[in-house]
Amino acid sequence: MLTTDKNSFIHFDDGIVSALTKIVGKNNIITDLEGIYAYSFDCAHIPFDKNYPKVVVIPQNTQQVSEILKIANKRRIPVIARGAGSNHAGGCNPVKGGIIIHFSQMNKILEINNQDLTCKVQPGVVVGDLQRAVKGIGLFFPPDPSNLAVSTIGGGIALCSGGPRAFKYGTFKDYVLDLEVVLADGTIIRTGSQTVKNVTGYNLTQLIVGSEGTLGIVTEATLRLIPAPETTNVMLAYFNTVENAVNAVSGIINNHLTPSVIDLIDKKTVQTIEHFYPNGLLCDKEAVLLIEIDGDSASVELQEKKIIQICTEYGAEKIDCAQDELQKQKIWTARRSAFGACAQLAPNVITEDVVVPRSKIAELTKGILDISKKYNLITMVMGHIGDGNIHPNFALDLRDKKQKNNFEKAKAELFKLAASLGGTLSGEHGIGCQKANFLPLVIDKTTLNLMIQIKKVFDPNYILNPEKML
Ligand SMILES: Cc1cc2nc3c(=O)[nH]c(=O)nc-3n(C[C@H](O)[C@H](O)[C@H](O)COP(=O)(O)OP(=O)(O)OC[C@H]3O[C@@H](n4cnc5c(N)ncnc54)[C@H](O)[C@@H]3O)c2cc1C
CATH class of the missing domain: 3.30.70.2740 (Alpha-Beta Plaits)
Structure with missing residues (x-):
């Protein structure tokens, strides 16, 4: 693991707070204990002692982010970017204290280009808001980290989030064309281009995607959109064993069908959902597959028939297909309630x-x-x-x-x-501070060293999201 000398970060003084206040204004800075407490953890739920940020700043534009980083870099202060804090890896945890940059006010959809099928957004845009905005003009932004109401584009890019529709549509990395990134020393760069194809130079866009805020801070993104499917349907297929459910998935894929979602939910999860948020799911089967199909109406009808046939062949005990919008919503609400139910x-x-x-x-x-x-x-x-x-x-x-x-x-x-x-x-979900110690299990020493060299080039003073990932 890449570790830091505890003394390499300087003590925070009032001068730093006043300099930051000058940049973002007194209404956009938080220093009181109650305020910073809310930023001392994220959805990973691991209580770390005394990991409070010194200050939370809420910038309005890229220039302010750049000014904040110039101060932080000069004074060796850790900087942690934060969207909704809904990640599960401790990615926003201020392990070394420092400054949290919260992107709640850089949340504008700057442009939706109906001709090029692209959009330009600030990092604090909530994923669900973007999906709704583009749906209004017949377009689709498929990545869906299952908590559409809160998670942000910046967090999704930094983690390369996926979600249920990744099976057919891929993850965040497949939709990012260009990023505006503020480097550790405050320099502002652009990583790609506005074009859908681009093999010009090293692919810095994809280096930043999934880098968990350790190489630079994303302040604007140009994203690819696709035409929205004409219609969707969703079904639940119940099995007596997990193996049968898994085999049914292979059957579906081997028959050259590509549902937009194939999710597995085990018996204990279904029982917990039904206990806390009853939605009429069957509780006595070992596994249920949630399958969503999309396309034009004729194709959805055909896919549905074939999938029912395949699931039946592989031993599905019961298959429930949504008959209307309300039933579709009910199934999705049940699926999205899983984490909340487990948390009870x-x-x-x-x-x-x-x-x-x-x-x-x-x-x-x-x-x-x-x-x-x-x-x-x-x-x-x-x-x-x-x-x-x-x-x-x-x-x-x-x-x-x-x-x-x-x-x-x-x-x-x-x-x-x-x-x-x-x-x-x-x-x-990324590595964050939860899994960094385990990287050698899957990445060899030489490759890890190369990653550490890359980190040093981008962030020589090691101020960006320290103790995360490497
Ligand atoms: C109920 C529930 C279900 C979930 N299901 C899924 C799922 O199906 N698939 C999935 O992929 N994830 C899932 N997640 C995890 C999480 O929602 C996603 O990782 C989401 O994309 C995080 O977005 P966020 O805005 O909350 O990011 P945050 O948690 O705020 O940040 C995540 C990381 O990104 C960095 N970061 C944030 N903004 C920037 C920026 N502008 N520049 C640079 N770095 C930045 C942070 O420092 C941190 O390291 C789920 C979470 C919950 C609570």
Whole structure:
């Protein structure tokens, strides 16, 4: 792990706060304890002692971000970018204190270009707002990190977020054409171009995508849009074993069908959703596949028929297809309630994120349940099975030392299992400060060293999101 000398960061003084206040104005800076407390953690739910930022700044434009970074770099102050703080990897955790740049006011959709099928946005734009805005003119921005109401474009780019529709449409990386990025010393650069194709120079755009705010701060993005599908439908297929569900997915894919979503939800997750947010899901089957199909009406009808046939062949006990918009919404509401429902079971819920080749999903799922049993953990398994990406949700009380230790051991075994199946540590949630120690499991020493050299070129004083990723 790339570590920092604790003394390499200077002490914060009132002069720094006044300089930052001059840049963003007194209404856009937070220094009181109640205020900074809210920025001392994110959705990873791990309580770290004394990891408060010194100050939170809420800039209005790129120039202000640049001025903030010039001060931070000169004075060696850590800087952490923050969107909605909904990531699961501790990516916004101010491990070394410092300045949080919160993008809640850089949240404008600057342009939607109906001819080029592109849009230009600020990083604080909420993903769901962008989806709604482009849908109004028949366009589609597919990445959907499952919490559309809050997660931001900046967070999605920094993590290369995915979500259920990645199976057909890919993840954030497939939609980013150009970025405006402020480097650690305050320099403003552009990484790509406004064109859909571009092989001019190194692909800095894709280097920044997924870099978790450790190489630069994104202040504007040009994104690719696609025509919206004419219609969609969604169905639930229930199976008595996870293996049958996995085999049905292979059956669907081998028959050259490409649903927009193929998600797996296990029995414990369904039971928990139904307990807290009843939606009429069946609770006694081991696995349910949520399958969404899209296209023109004729194609959706045909796909639906074929998928019902394939799921039945692979042993589906029951298949429920939505009959109208209300039923579609009901199924999606149930799916999106999963995390909230799990969070009701214990003071903490930790969502993990491992990915394996799709053919290894059944082994991975069985392995996860075996590990949970060994360490006596309440675990709910769900995920984007079409991508081989599984999210076990662990409900536990981290104040209980035994549970915490058991979870740490289970987590280490989970990552080893994913690696042994030819998979890796994260499909879409990123590394943050939660998984940095485990990178050597899947990345060799030489490659890791190369990554550290890249970090040094972009951020020689190591101020950008320290202790994350590497
Ligand atoms: C219920 C629930 C379900 C979820 N489901 C999914 C899912 O299906 N798929 C998925 O991929 N994720 C999922 N997530 C995780 C999370 O929602 C996504 O990672 C999301 O994209 C994070 O966006 P955010 O605005 O909250 O980012 P934040 O959490 O604020 O930030 C994430 C990272 O990006 C960095 N960052 C933020 N803004 C910038 C910027 N402007 N420049 C540089 N770096 C920046 C931060 O420093 C941090 O490292 C889920 C989360 C929840 C709570």
